Every structure is written in C-alpha cells, then in structure tokens.
Amino acid sequence: AQSVTQLDSQVPVFEEAPVELRCNYSSSVSVYLFWYVQYPNQGLQLLLKYLSGSTLVKGINGFEAEFNKSQTSFHLRKPSVHISDTAEYFCAVSAPYNQGGKLIFGQGTELSVKP
Amino acid sequence: DTAVSQTPKYLVTQMGNDKSIKCEQNLGHDTMYWYKQDSKKFLKIMFSYNNKELIINETVPNRFSPKSPDKAHLNLHINSLELGDSAVYFCASSQDRSNTEAFFGQGTRLTVV
Numbered sequence: 667a668q669s670v671t672q673l674d675s676q677v678p679v680f681e682e683a684p685v686e687l688r689c690n691y692s693s694s695v696s697v698y699l700f701w702y703v704q705y706p707n708q709g710l711q712l713l714l715k716y717l718s719g720s721t722l723v724k725g726i727n728g729f730e731a732e733f734n735k736s737q738t739s740f741h742l743r744k745p746s747v748h749i750s751d752t753a754e755y756f757c758a759v760s761a762p763y764n765q766g767g768k769l770i771f772g773q774g775t776e777l778s779v780k781p
Numbered sequence: 782d783t784a785v786s787q788t789p790k791y792l793v794t795q796m797g798n799d800k801s802i803k804c805e806q807n808l809g810h811d812t813m814y815w816y817k818q819d820s821k822k823f824l825k826i827m828f829s830y831n832n833k834e835l836i837i838n839e840t841v842p843n844r845f846s847p848k849s850p851d852k853a854h855l856n857l858h859i860n861s862l863e864l865g866d867s868a869v870y871f872c873a874s875s876q877d878r879s880n881t882e883a884f885f886g887q888g889t890r891l892t893v894v
Contacts, residue, residue, distance in 0.1 A: 698881060704822075709785075709871060710885040717881055754822055760880040766837040767812065767880030768826040769873075 668693040668759050672772035680780050681749055687742040687775045689757030697759040699740045700769070701731055704754040713755075716740065727751070752779045784808050787872050787886035794862055795894055802857045802889045804872030810884075811877045812836075813855040815847060818869040818888070827870075830855055831878055862893045 673688040691699065698717050702710040714725025721733040731742045740757060757772040785806045794800050806813060814837075815827040829837035830849040844860045859866060872886040 700882075702885075707890075709887040710824075710873075712882060712884075715882060756824065760883075763878050766829045766831070767875060767878040768814065768829055768837055768839075769816075769824075769880065769883060770826075771824040774822045774824075 668697060668761055668770045670757050670759055670770055670772035672755075672757050672775050674775050675773065676776045676778065678778045678780060679747055682746050684745050685743065685747050685751075685777065687755050687757075687777065689740045689742065689772055691738050691740065691757070691759050693738075693759060695762055697762070699731075699733060700758045700760070701725065701729070701740070701742050702756045702758060703727075704756065704774075706753070710756065713742070747777070747779045749779050749781060751777060753777060784884050785872055785874055785886040787870075787889050789889060790887060791890050791892075793892045793894065796862055796864060798862050799858070799860045800862060800891070801859070802870055802872075802891075804855045804857070804886060806853055806872075806874040806884070808874055808876075808884060809853075810874040811852055812875045812880070813849065813852070814873040814875075814883065815855065815857050816871040816873060816885075818871060820868070824871070828855075828857075836878065859891075862891075864893050867891055867893045 669692045671690045700715045701713040716733045724730045758769045812831045814829045828847040833849045869888045873883045875883045
C-alpha cells in the first residue's frame, strides 16, 4: 500500500521569501508523484509531476520539486513567493495500474503568504 | 471549454433526502474518479470507472451509487443523506488507469442539514 505524509500542516511566509513544502511517501513499488494546488473554493490544479527521468521537476507558477528515492521525498520549493500563492497544497502518489491508478493524498499544507 | 465539469456546484439538502451529482469530461479520457474532501480538507478516493466499468470501490456505504452511462460521464447518486455526508465531492479524469495526470472538476459542496 502507498501513503503520503506532508510534514507541515501550515506554513506562514513573507512575500518574496523562499518556501519549501515537505512531502514524504511510502510505497513498495514505483509510483508517480504529484503536487496539486487548491485555491479557496476551487478544484485541484496540477502544479507538477514526476513520472520518470530527471529528479528535478519544474512546474507552473515558478514551483519545482525534487524526487529523492533514497529519502522517499518529493519536496516542493519556490525561490520567491507571492501573495497569490496563498492556497492549500497537496502532495499525492498514484497507485499502480492494477490498483486503478487512484491518487493517495497527503493531509495538505496551507501556505499563507503575508505582505 | 471546461475539461471536467460538475453540477451542481453547491447542494444544500435535508437529512434523508436522495440527491445526485453529475460529472462530464470532454478530454476523451478512459478513467474517471470520485473523491471526497472532508471538513479538514483531506481527500480520499471513493470510486473509479474505466470505460464504464467499476474498478475501485473504496468501502463506501451502499447509499452511494456511482453510474457511468458512457465513458465521458460519471454520476454519483446518494440515498438517505446523513449529516456526515456533508463534504466537497470532486470528480476527476485521467487518460487511463496509469493515471499520469488527473484533471479535477471544480467540486460540489454538499451540505446536509
């Protein structure tokens, strides 16, 4: 079975500061890894994904994440945040094909960017 | 064009009622999902269909019954609504069961009073 742990439930940060949102996963098989963002009262939008290949993945809105297999981590980073980045961020893994490819989500991290 | 659309966006209803949420995707995907987001924002899979065939049923009460009339539509019918059913329900789709990328609808906020 797969599981995802987001280590911080809330991350307050000042505008233009760097931020890292931490994600660890557990799986006995290879998985795909994702970060989604949810703005208030909206659906989930894909920020970036790791399927294979380069372990540094770049996504939308200046975000990037690094897949670390040995540490089973997939931390999300942005060098300089904006007020508009305030949202809930979810790390997820996808179950294997024979388990229907469902997404298993972490508990979410609320990023709050202050002026 | 909205890739994954759900209706209604908001649904307020009394305990004991029966209600349905509809979902449509225009991406040509084979696989569709229903997820539930609780009051703590935790997201959990409920059902998944692949080409109209049920492939995931995550120990959801029998009061919840998904129906897929074709691979572009996945509806969720809920009987005898309970207070605990209050949540945001998200529909999603992916190209296939490999799920290299899932696209989500805007969600349906269900409030049972």
